[in-house]
Amino acid sequence: xFWVHATGNARCIIKYGEGEGRMTHMLLWVxxxxxxxxxxxxxxxxxxxxxxxxxxxxxxEGFLLIHVPLILSILYGIVALGDGLQLGLVISLALSLGGxxxxxxxxxxxxxxxxxxxxxxxxxxxxxxxxxxxxQAALTVRAMLSM
Numbered sequence: 001x002f003w004v005h006a007t008g009n010a011r012c013i014i015k016y017g018e019g020e021g022r023m024t025h026m027l028l029w030v031x032x033x034x035x036x037x038x039x040x041x042x043x044x045x046x047x048x049x050x051x052x053x054x055x056x057x058x059x060x061e062g063f064l065l066i067h068v069p070l071i072l073s074i075l076y077g078i079v080a081l082g083d084g085l086q087l088g089l090v091i092s093l094a095l096s097l098g099g100x101x102x103x104x105x106x107x108x109x110x111x112x113x114x115x116x117x118x119x120x121x122x123x124x125x126x127x128x129x130x131x132x133x134x135x136q137a138a139l140t141v142r143a144m145l146s147m
Contacts, residue, residue: 048116099133
């Protein structure tokens with residue numbers, strides 16, 4: 001079983017088999033790592049004017065505004081996952097797929113000759129997102145299947 005302590009009360013929302021508690025704890029920290037990498041990537045996106053790359057309206061102001069609900073959802077996913085809610089697993093899978101999508105789209109644009117996200121730090125963040133997203137997706141699916 002996976003026990004969480006929320007507001008001082010021990011409660012079990014999602015039941016896991018033997019040893020699954022450690023796997024879920026690992027998933028939580030992989031989620032936090034991937035969330036951090038994706039938020040750093042979005043900070044880097046401002047430098048590269050990503051709204052122009054994708055043709056998004058509103059300039060930097062619109063780009064910043066769309067990130068309020070995105071980052072709020074990412075942060076809520078940490079809480080939901082930590083509380084053992086099934087929604088936490090859904091958000092975890094969405095975050096990992098978002099990381100894979102970010103890597104794939106930027107790799108596509110770079111291969112088409114784009115100069116955005118080609119610095120060593122930008123590349124390190126993108127490749128880290130790929131690796132961590134793959135691990136997160138695998139851990140999330142495993143947790144979903146063990147329910």
